[in-house]
Amino acid sequence: MTTQENIIYLDYHSTTPVDSRVAEKVMYYMTTAFDNANSVDHGYGNQAAQAVKQARQKIAELINTSPKEIIFTSGATESINLAIQGHINQQNTPATIIVSPVEHKAVLDTCQALAKKRLAKIIWLNVNQQAQIDLEHLEKVCSGGASGASLLCVMAANNEVGTIYPVQKIGAIAQKYNIPFLCDASQAVGKIPINFQEWSITYLAISGHKLYAPKGVGALVVKKGDYLEPLIYGGGHQEGLRSGTLNVPGIAGLREACQLRRLEMEVDETAIALLRDQLQSLLQAEIPNLLVNGDLNNRLSGNLHISIPDIPNSAIIARVRHQLAISTGAACSSGIVAPSHVLQAMNLGENIIEGALRIGLGKFTTKEEIEKASSVIVSAVNEIHQLL
Ligand code: PLP
Secondary structure, three states, rough: OOOOOEEEEOOOOOOOOOOOOHHHHHHHHHHHHOOOOOOOOOOOOHHHHHHHHHHHHHHHHHOOOOOOHHHEEEOOOHHHHHHHHHHHOOOOOOOEEEOOOOHHHHHHHHHHHHHHHOOOEEEOOOOOOOOOOHHHHHHHHOOOOOOOOOOEEEEEEEOOEEEOOOOOHHHHHHHHHOEEEEEOOOOOOEEOOOOOOOOOOEEEEEEEEOOOOOOOOEEEEEEEOOOOOOOOOOOOOOOOOOOOOOOHHHHHHHHHHHHHHHHHHHHHHHHHHEEEEEEHHHHHHHOOOOOEOOOOOOOOOOOEEOOOOOOOOOHHHHHHHEEEEEEEOOEEEEEEEEEEEHHEEHHHHHHHOOOEEEEEEOOOHHHHHHHHHHHHHHHHHHHHHHOO
């Protein structure tokens, strides 16, 4: 996808463009069927309520859950906060949370905020250099020191290096020790199959803007019978668990996006993986010391995370940014750029971390863009080499 400024967009992990078929639905529910889904005194509310009901159905079909288990939120960050805080806040004793160190900041910062208030203690899981969870260590942690742990947090797919986690196996371990399991599936839903009901997941976070729906809409799937303390109080919407007038246009967009993903995911992701492999080969042919990070056998099809040791990623970004939208993956908050916590947890060398670049392909990426992207990156590398 090339933007108005002719910059090739290869940052699909950060966000995705809204599919025009999704945008049409969003527009319809903003301008024509603009009703409040909770208005009961006139017919206007019916269409909106119907759209919300259908959205629950379509999301449920994509991830095999019951429509009744779906709560709409503003996105995965809110879903994750609701799951973690809502779960921990209902307990009287300090909680123990088992957390993977390569989770998104939405999980890490929420757990750390609770730890700071002494409401929770964190037990960190071990990950290897591919960002994979050590399942033996997980089992040991669940069965031993942390027996009676309050919550386990492991994502379905990593937003930096694209590693896909064995969610079914992780869920089975959590279930064996009776530990509720939060799975942040923001990068996974609509890209790989997810089975909420059969994989022993207690809470699953979904983000609309990672699957070609708009920003500002998402969902938390909550296992039937589970109780969460609300974070937002108000009109008692969504059975009191998340008050606030429903974002019907966003929810209708999420419905359409989930339906399209269910129908098109397999074909799209196969094509995306082919393009990703092609880009990887083109770069490897021209940059002999190029490293590909992550778990190459279990990787999101749109993910290509590379390091060019001894060339700082900032030097590459400075040279390609007017032609390519790719990312260093580093967190930038309050103007301070910090090295990626994911790459640090993977225990990669400093020069590999400093040379890391995240390239994210999506369903609008073309072969021409991949060829152009490769030549732009290779030229930047050659230019830097000449200066060294
Ligand atoms: N979790 C993961 C793995 C993500 O990649 C993101 C987005 O960057 C989030 C959570 C937060 O999602 P949202 O932007 O919907 O709040």
